[in-house]
Amino acid sequence: MAWLCAEYLADQYLTAAGLAEPGSLEHRASLRALALTVHLSGEPAPDEWLRLTAYEAGWPDWVEERLAAEAAEDPGGADLVLARDAWRALRETWVHAADLDGVPGGGAPLPVDEAARAWQPAWRLGLPLAHLAVWLS
Numbered sequence: 001m002a003w004l005c006a007e008y009l010a011d012q013y014l015t016a017a018g019l020a021e022p023g024s025l026e027h028r029a030s031l032r033a034l035a036l037t038v039h040l041s042g043e044p045a046p047d048e049w050l051r052l053t054a055y056e057a058g059w060p061d062w063v064e065e066r067l068a069a070e071a072a073e074d075p076g077g078a079d080l081v082l083a084r085d086a087w088r089a090l091r092e093t094w095v096h097a098a099d100l101d102g103v104p105g106g107g108a109p110l111p112v113d114e115a116a117r118a119w120q121p122a123w124r125l126g127l128p129l130a131h132l133a134v135w136l137s
Contacts, residue, residue: 003082006039007031010130017133025095029126032086033059034133039083040066046134053131060123063087090123097125 010031020026037049040063052059067087070080099118 003039003079007035009038010034013133013137017136019129019133026125026129029090029122030129032090033123033126034130036063036083036086049134050131053127059127090126091121093122094119095122095125
């Protein structure tokens, strides 16, 4: 039940922000990323969600650690199954989208050139949208 509540809350934030068309790949990726953040953080704390989803905050490692901790507590839990499925979909679905990594070679970040595309896991597309949706709330 906790996963479904997290997913509902994430959907409310994303719908209110209006950043991606419901049902689009962008919406689904950001919904999964934000639902994972909400579920694994354990409390409704938008400031914490902003910190966790910030660029270069180590979100994928944090997700892996929290999923392992949840598995240790309740290895057969339905919420864990749903959270793992969401994480698997974000890791294994690759999208051809704007390259959000900035300037190659570590130069100063420039505005994103939306014509420059790169293959990347779906979480790299969904996480910035999830972060922005929380920030706009």
